[in-house]
Amino acid sequence: MKHAVFSAAAALVFVVLMAMIQKIGLASAKSAAAAEAQHGAPAETGTVQAAQDAPEGRDYDGSHQIRVLQGETLREMDLRTYLTGVLLAELPDSFAPEAKKAQAIACRTYALRCGLHSRHDRAAVCTDSTCCQGWTDPESVSPSRRADAEAAVRATDGLVLRYGGELIDATFFSCSGGRTEAAVEVWGSDAPYLQAVDSPGEEQAPHDTDEIRVPLGEFQDRLREENPDVVFPPAQGAWIGAVSRTAGGGVDQIELGGRAFSGRTVRRLFSLRSTAFTLTLTGDEAIFETRGYGHRVGMSQYGAEAMAEAGKTCAEILAWYYRGAQLAPAED
Ligand SMILES: [Zn+2]
Numbered sequence: 001m002k003h004a005v006f007s008a009a010a011a012l013v014f015v016v017l018m019a020m021i022q023k024i025g026l027a028s029a030k031s032a033a034a035a036e037a038q039h040g041a042p043a044e045t046g047t048v049q050a051a052q053d054a055p056e057g058r059d060y061d062g063s064h065q066i067r068v069l070q071g072e073t074l075r076e077m078d079l080r081t082y083l084t085g086v087l088l089a090e091l092p093d094s095f096a097p098e099a100k101k102a103q104a105i106a107c108r109t110y111a112l113r114c115g116l117h118s119r120h121d122r123a124a125v126c127t128d129s130t131c132c133q134g135w136t137d138p139e140s141v142s143p144s145r146r147a148d149a150e151a152a153v154r155a156t157d158g159l160v161l162r163y164g165g166e167l168i169d170a171t172f173f174s175c176s177g178g179r180t181e182a183a184v185e186v187w188g189s190d191a192p193y194l195q196a197v198d199s200p201g202e203e204q205a206p207h208d209t210d211e212i213r214v215p216l217g218e219f220q221d222r223l224r225e226e227n228p229d230v231v232f233p234p235a236q237g238a239w240i241g242a243v244s245r246t247a248g249g250g251v252d253q254i255e256l257g258g259r260a261f262s263g264r265t266v267r268r269l270f271s272l273r274s275t276a277f278t279l280t281l282t283g284d285e286a287i288f289e290t291r292g293y294g295h296r297v298g299m300s301q302y303g304a305e306a307m308a309e310a311g312k313t314c315a316e317i318l319a320w321y322y323r324g325a326q327l328a329p330a331e332d
Contacts, residue, residue, distance in 0.1 A: 177291025201306030
């Protein structure tokens with residue numbers, strides 16, 4: 001929902017929606033707790049035990065093969081090896097076990113969904129983090145690093161996230177800068193479980209806040225290349241016009257040089273960490289101050305780490321970022 005035009009009717013809809021979202025949020029927190037109970041309460045080691053309805057001795061990840069495209073090379077491996085490599089590539093080693101387990105479940109869900117709707121001909125996923133999920137060959141790291149990542153995968157063997165019975169699009173990113181973004185604001189397609197939520201405690205993230213400085217000449221040139229109709233009058237005060245923001249704090253639209261640009265376009269043009277930015281002009285520079293890093297849709301990795309450090313379980317972390325999604329065993 002945009003905040004730029006906000007009539008009384010829109011305000012009413014907003015209030016009703018917020019009430020619904022809160023309700024869904026509460027329901028999901030409850031269902032996640034229930035799911036955890038179903039999967040066995042955390043043992044003293046803090047592991048999520050195998051789902052009760054899974055067969056005894058079930059080894060889903062170890063028996064499930066996945067085709068992975070690494071550069072031009074097609075590799076086939078079991079899901080455990082793949083997910084261990086994803087954790088090694090996507091998360092700092094220092095993260096808490098519950099954050100790693102939440103990431104393992106999100107990545108398993110993502111990979112299995114990719115297997116159903118792959119963007120690759122011969123493989124379910126590739127190892128490019130900007131396309132699918134990053135992957136580091138577990139054989140290439142030290143045994144202790146490998147064992148640590150594999151422990152999070154084994155502790156969540158076969159667990160996925162579903163909404164309405166379907167595997168969810170379990171997107172994640174580095175850090176939000178305080179609040180995540182709804183999928184519809186970034187990709188134009190809505191998902192009930194990918195809405196804007198608060199994500200506190202990310203201050204330790206390397207790019208919680210950032211600053212990009214662009215010389216004014218370059219600033220004008222890049223905008224002019226994108227839209228030749230921009231006009232920059234002598235008075236700088238007129239260069240920046242109205243700004244509207246998304247519910248997640250990103251820039252939805254910003255008027256620059258008399259023309260409207262989407263926050264996503266501005267992010268791309270100036271290689272910003274995120275669309276959650278402010279812009280100020282000095283005498284000779286445009287200064288973007290950003291919050292967060294990534295598309296900011298789904299689970300914040302540093303937010304998950306903050307929750308884990310605060311004692312939350314992986315089920316609670318996932319319920320927070322993927323509202324209404326259910327933890328469930330994967331099906332063959
Ligand atoms: Zn890919």
